[in-house]
Amino acid sequence: MGIYSDADLQAIWLSLKLASLVTLLLMFIGTPIAWWLARSRSRWKAIISALVALPLVLPPSVLGFYLLVAMGSNGPIGELTNALGIGTLAFSFPGLVVGSVIYSLPFVVQPIQNAIEGLGKRPLEVAATLRATPWDTFFSVVLPLAKPGFITAAILGFAHTVGEFGVVLMIGGNIPGETQVVSVQIYEHVEAIEYQQAHALSATMLVFSFVVLTFLYSFNKHARGSSMWGAQK
Amino acid sequence: MPIRAKILLKRGDFTLDVNVDIPDRGVTVFYGHSGAGKTSLLRCIAGLEIANNAQVIFKGETWQDDNRFLPVHKRPLGYIFQEASLFEHLTAQQNLDYALKRADKNKPVFNYQHAVELLGIGSLLQRYPAQLSGGERQRIAIARALLVNPQVLLMDEPLASLDEARKQEILPYLEKIKRDLHIPILYVSHSPDEVARLADHLLALKDGKVVADGPIGDLLSRLDFPIKLGEEAGVVLDAHISEKNSQWHLSKITIAGGELWFRDNGLPIGEQVRVRILARDISLALEKPTDSSIVNCLCVEVVACEADDHPALQLVKLKVSDSVLLARVTSLSAEKLGILPGKKIWALIKSVAIVQ
Numbered sequence: 001m002g003i004y005s006d007a008d009l010q011a012i013w014l015s016l017k018l019a020s021l022v023t024l025l026l027m028f029i030g031t032p033i034a035w036w037l038a039r040s041r042s043r044w045k046a047i048i049s050a051l052v053a054l055p056l057v058l059p060p061s062v063l064g065f066y067l068l069v070a071m072g073s074n075g076p077i078g079e080l081t082n083a084l085g086i087g088t089l090a091f092s093f094p095g096l097v098v099g100s101v102i103y104s105l106p107f108v109v110q111p112i113q114n115a116i117e118g119l120g121k122r123p124l125e126v127a128a129t130l131r132a133t134p135w136d137t138f139f140s141v142v143l144p145l146a147k148p149g150f151i152t153a154a155i156l157g158f159a160h161t162v163g164e165f166g167v168v169l170m171i172g173g174n175i176p177g178e179t180q181v182v183s184v185q186i187y188e189h190v191e192a193i194e195y196q197q198a199h200a201l202s203a204t205m206l207v208f209s210f211v212v213l214t215f216l217y218s219f220n221k222h223a224r225g226s227s228m229w230g231a232q233k
Numbered sequence: 234m235p236i237r238a239k240i241l242l243k244r245g246d247f248t249l250d251v252n253v254d255i256p257d258r259g260v261t262v263f264y265g266h267s268g269a270g271k272t273s274l275l276r277c278i279a280g281l282e283i284a285n286n287a288q289v290i291f292k293g294e295t296w297q298d299d300n301r302f303l304p305v306h307k308r309p310l311g312y313i314f315q316e317a318s319l320f321e322h323l324t325a326q327q328n329l330d331y332a333l334k335r336a337d338k339n340k341p342v343f344n345y346q347h348a349v350e351l352l353g354i355g356s357l358l359q360r361y362p363a364q365l366s367g368g369e370r371q372r373i374a375i376a377r378a379l380l381v382n383p384q385v386l387l388m389d390e391p392l393a394s395l396d397e398a399r400k401q402e403i404l405p406y407l408e409k410i411k412r413d414l415h416i417p418i419l420y421v422s423h424s425p426d427e428v429a430r431l432a433d434h435l436l437a438l439k440d441g442k443v444v445a446d447g448p449i450g451d452l453l454s455r456l457d458f459p460i461k462l463g464e465e466a467g468v469v470l471d472a473h474i475s476e477k478n479s480q481w482h483l484s485k486i487t488i489a490g491g492e493l494w495f496r497d498n499g500l501p502i503g504e505q506v507r508v509r510i511l512a513r514d515i516s517l518a519l520e521k522p523t524d525s526s527i528v529n530c531l532c533v534e535v536v537a538c539e540a541d542d543h544p545a546l547q548l549v550k551l552k553v554s555d556s557v558l559l560a561r562v563t564s565l566s567a568e569k570l571g572i573l574p575g576k577k578i579w580a581l582i583k584s585v586a587i588v589q
Contacts (some may be wrong), residue, residue: 125305125314126320128281129305129337130377131306131381132306132331145320
């Protein structure tokens, strides 16, 4: 692949590694949050919803700045990681993972939350009257019926993490092999007036994003027809 | 041992305040107009709705009181929802398997084959819910509820979302279940027709309170039944087929204190049936008419007479042996015939419906 330099390939690999790990973590973290938001009538719901949605509206630099401060030696996260003997997370791959999880959270939580809300409470009630425990109900009823929402969440979480720039720059800097992901690498090329290289990576990102979104929309179109429960509500 | 249900549920303006013992056999219908609290009561008993204050004791086991709330999935009940509630991602067969897999293994009330045959769903099992009609879905849902081996079956207006033809399709299955199943059934309905066909016991609700509670025969023959039945006022009597007349295609049914002829519908002699006679189908006469087209005349005694909803009408309670009948006549006729308690009179019965 002559059009990519070794550093470019390393950046692509790092982006994919980061996005995969973040997506995996987000599915575990986002699902219970989405479940709670979909089912709860607590007065905390509005506050939690707002917190989850903050990354949608905040400039990435603001988010990145506060994460940087929090992760520094004197910040709450920094003190915790220091106490645990991990050192600080700023300018490291694990730090990037933490930042990305927060940054992409709404993109995972909201599709899952919508899918669970779309199911309504009836399937859950039916499962309970058929002696299914709550865990059993989640795996045998919620997961299969809300599958389109979970798949959408995973794809959006992945794609959004790949496309992240501002937060990475703020908390990760630009360390090859550690925090230098594709979006930062493109910036680097442009700064160095290497437009050819920037073109290669940018076009790759463009095609990737387009393919992902096309897949997502065609998948959702199919899924809608099969979800009778959503249609009845 | 009866099912104890003491429920206090407040939702906005609505308060459900009930304290009843429900018989542990037969079909108890929670009857009332919409908004009376029937479904809320059923859901509170099931644990699907969490009452503010409740005591639910089933066969000596506390399902709910101040200190305890047994989760729904641990309660040995079967529940049938108003609209078909099959899992859309599973075939009919897989829906049944879902119940079988989680069923209480100890005491099967219904084996798989029996349930499939009883509900006539053998040919539907490979289909997905989206490929089934409303009535078919409801039959699968009923079979599924039976296969979980419930000790009590809760049905929330299982016919309400179906059209008249579908209702008539499902009702015979419900009657078969009632006959074959030896567990109590709690059945929510606002349909006098379903009450007549299925109920052994009636729990009438109005504005969140129990206004009448007792065996169906006693309640329906009350002149002061608290929920207006209008055109559907009438009695339900136990009877059996005693004779057949093939020349005129008629069957004779015997009730306590009399015999009635009705159109032969193929039931064999000796069959126990339940007949429903509506108040509007009974006329009264002082003499036995000899020149009338009405076949069924019974000599009855007037028990009581009360004004009906409309001032032009009277509802008359009649008795022959142990059977009680209701007749609706105009106030004018009641005056002319001198209808008073104790008077012997002829009841002309225009129509008898076999409901079971």
